[in-house]
Amino acid sequence: MELNLDLFEQHKEYEDEVVSILQDLIRIDTSNPPGNELKAAKYLEKLLSKEGFKCEIFESDENRGNIYTEIKGEDENLPILLLLNHLDVVPANKEKWEVDPFSGDLIDDFIWGRGALDMKGTVAAQVFAVIALKRANIKPKRTIKYLSVADEEAAGNYGAKFMTENHWEKIKATYVICEGGGFKIPVRRFDKYTLQVAEKGPFWSKIKVKGEAAHGSTPRSGVNALTKMSKIITKIDNHNIPVKITKPYKTMINNLDINFFFKFLMKNSFTVMPIINAISKMFPILKTFIEPLVKMNITPTMCKSGTKVNVIPDEAEAQLDCRLLPGMTKDDLMNQLKHILGEKLFSELEIIPIQWDEGSFNEIDNDFYEKISEIIGEIDKDGEVLPFMVPGTTDNRYFRWKGSVAYGFHPMIADMDFEEMSKLAHGKNERISVNNLKLGTEFYYRLIKDF
Numbered sequence: 001m002e003l004n005l006d007l008f009e010q011h012k013e014y015e016d017e018v019v020s021i022l023q024d025l026i027r028i029d030t031s032n033p034p035g036n037e038l039k040a041a042k043y044l045e046k047l048l049s050k051e052g053f054k055c056e057i058f059e060s061d062e063n064r065g066n067i068y069t070e071i072k073g074e075d076e077n078l079p080i081l082l083l084l085n086h087l088d089v090v091p092a093n094k095e096k097w098e099v100d101p102f103s104g105d106l107i108d109d110f111i112w113g114r115g116a117l118d119m120k121g122t123v124a125a126q127v128f129a130v131i132a133l134k135r136a137n138i139k140p141k142r143t144i145k146y147l148s149v150a151d152e153e154a155a156g157n158y159g160a161k162f163m164t165e166n167h168w169e170k171i172k173a174t175y176v177i178c179e180g181g182g183f184k185i186p187v188r189r190f191d192k193y194t195l196q197v198a199e200k201g202p203f204w205s206k207i208k209v210k211g212e213a214a215h216g217s218t219p220r221s222g223v224n225a226l227t228k229m230s231k232i233i234t235k236i237d238n239h240n241i242p243v244k245i246t247k248p249y250k251t252m253i254n255n256l257d258i259n260f261f262f263k264f265l266m267k268n269s270f271t272v273m274p275i276i277n278a279i280s281k282m283f284p285i286l287k288t289f290i291e292p293l294v295k296m297n298i299t300p301t302m303c304k305s306g307t308k309v310n311v312i313p314d315e316a317e318a319q320l321d322c323r324l325l326p327g328m329t330k331d332d333l334m335n336q337l338k339h340i341l342g343e344k345l346f347s348e349l350e351i352i353p354i355q356w357d358e359g360s361f362n363e364i365d366n367d368f369y370e371k372i373s374e375i376i377g378e379i380d381k382d383g384e385v386l387p388f389m390v391p392g393t394t395d396n397r398y399f400r401w402k403g404s405v406a407y408g409f410h411p412m413i414a415d416m417d418f419e420e421m422s423k424l425a426h427g428k429n430e431r432i433s434v435n436n437l438k439l440g441t442e443f444y445y446r447l448i449k450d451f
Ligand SMILES: [Zn+2]
Pocket: 086, 118, 119, 152, 179
């Protein structure tokens, strides 16, 4: 595939520069918890200051830092664009990796390390794009804002949530570009660059049930909370949650290069699952990603009960990773749980929110979407974007709630096995190719230069 990476054609030395920025960022351990993003923010402050940027660091807690800078545009009336990324990463289990996850090693044109894909690669690409624009002495049409935040991998309380709640006037933007999309699906008819326009809402919940303690030798004299909870978990696991077709899902299907009849089947709640099951025989990975886009998920992930081997436990607690489609509310989840468990068992449950955020969605009928499509067509002559919903969640939601149009997009091509690549973020041996790092940088550079 021929890519037009003009920025790197004109400045051969830029490749090494952006690679070394990513390596430096990987080597700053920002595993969350605890985060320690301030160190990375200070690194970026130094880097940007050297290029003549004025930066501000917003500390949300001890060692938790968010860094902001901007480039004033020619026309201050044009809607502002914000480049947004996060500095924290999920922890890495060193033993499982082939290299030290914080080494940032460059091996065969791949940069290895925790955060290479999620999302220090994008941090490096975005920050280098603004640097390159400054060096080229180009004043963008609209004001460009840049923000790196802490704490995305937890709930954003020290990052995006903190910034949108406390410093909105400073960072506010009509358009936001962050993570959660950009991967070009290497499957015929689906081979477009996914642009994240919607995401499901995490409704992480703790559930508790009560029993009655008794001696383990006479179990009938008590009520076993552990076995009650295991029934609840089994019922949830066995239940087939009904399909719901949402607007962002329809938008996605409408933009695929498939015929009208196939689109109809994919958007019909009775036919979509049989179709997905059939396609999955050829492309198993599609089911993994598409099924969650037409269903709410309720997934038990943790459970604890009991204090001693000979005591009938009087309490059991489990945690559920529930994910709601955009447009669904807490009531939809409660009704679904009631339906799965039945009135009686449901009434015995105590449900405690850990993090309850609704899903979010942006339309695509705006010049931001058009510009992104146009630039992708320039860089990759067969390239098109596909408005996409993701089953996970990103900081985009905080900006959508504030009224911004927030898309997740760092264009990337599959330059290794697709299935393996899809497991790298949050998995072992996370790495990004130099080519995808350059592709992202080129894209952000053109976006801030031409939009
Ligand atoms: Zn991320």
